[in-house]
Amino acid sequence: MMQSSPLNARRAIIWIGRLVLAGIFIYAGYAKLTMGMHPRPPMGVALSFFALQVDSYQILPTLGVNFVAHTLPFAEIILGLLLLLGVGLRIWATLVTVIMLGFFAAVVRSYALGLQINCGCFATPEPLTINTVFRDGALVALALLMTIFAFLEARKPHPWSAPEKVST
């Protein structure tokens, strides 16, 4: 059986993707819940403030805005932790990629329409500019690569598991 190296470009990208995206997701979720404030505002205040930012994209009706605002911060934290743990990576990487594509589409649309809005990505006020578009584009590319490589690598025996199997 072919022994795959524990260090190759695909695995490196998967690791980078996991670390970077997990860090960003966890931080983004945490920042939305705390609004970067000390002392932390009540969660209801933080979530309803985030709803204002979701609404500013002018994509969703009120119900959709509320659903996104009240679930996204928690989903970001949970997905970030799951990416870090690496268990069921293909599932969570796919989900993260889908979410990132959604963010990217919303950002590109808003930029194309010329909406001068706040990104709402993190706690700090951040106008949505071309830099936001590039940043999100880069993260989408990373998420896509991570997901594709995670599927490809899953077809091979894991480099750490192979020796164990042989020795037992």
Add this chain to the structure above:
Amino acid sequence: MNRRRILAGIISAGLLGLGALFLPSFHKTPEPASPSLQPLAPSPSETVNSRAESEPPVIPAPVVVAKAASRPPAPQSPAGLPDIDPHKAFGSKNAPVIMEVFSDYQCPACKTLFTTTNRRLMDDYVTSGKVYLIHRDFPLPMHAHSRVAARYARAAAQLGKVEPVEQALFQNQEKWEQSGDVDGTVAAVLSAAEMNRVRALVKGGTLDASIDKDYALGQTYRVNQTPTTVFHSKGQTYPYPGVMTYDILKQFLDQLLSQK
């Protein structure tokens, strides 16, 4: 196998956690208003016809980069907010939530906020004493006539006529933006005697100081676009740039009001 991967994941999480401690927003405290306030009086609320609900969606607001400005010291007040023109503030000064709206009469998004959200806000929260609404001038330098409009509005405010004048300025924004005829727009909603007084105040040149104070205050909040609304509640400050849909704003205000 999985134990090693889980261990690696936990170590990574720990490293990220350590890294997160260095992120600036973990240490950021809410921006306090640079403070000083004059005695306030609830402003008479006149009826403003609401064009409201059928207004088209948000139109982009221009952005301006905030510059450092010298801020004249202003007298302190118990409420902690500086330089409030009582004629441009609405509701009870003891309201649990204070909203400062930094606005530019020539900005399309400010018009949208004024015509779609403010009327309902006034009816549901301001007149009932839940919200104290302060209008702040933030004329963007890129708008040729916005400072002139701000002067006229301030002058009208001193006569207790701010609401009809603001309404006229916002609803006819496209016209005077093209023609520069702010005077004619304001004259259409005031009597000849009132208009003469307004013109005298505008020519007097004393209104710019108040406008500049509002602008400087906006810079302390890092306002870089209009409209920007700064909410104050329970000692915390929540700046929000952009237009707000009334239903979503209502939820936020209800959350602020329900804080104990």
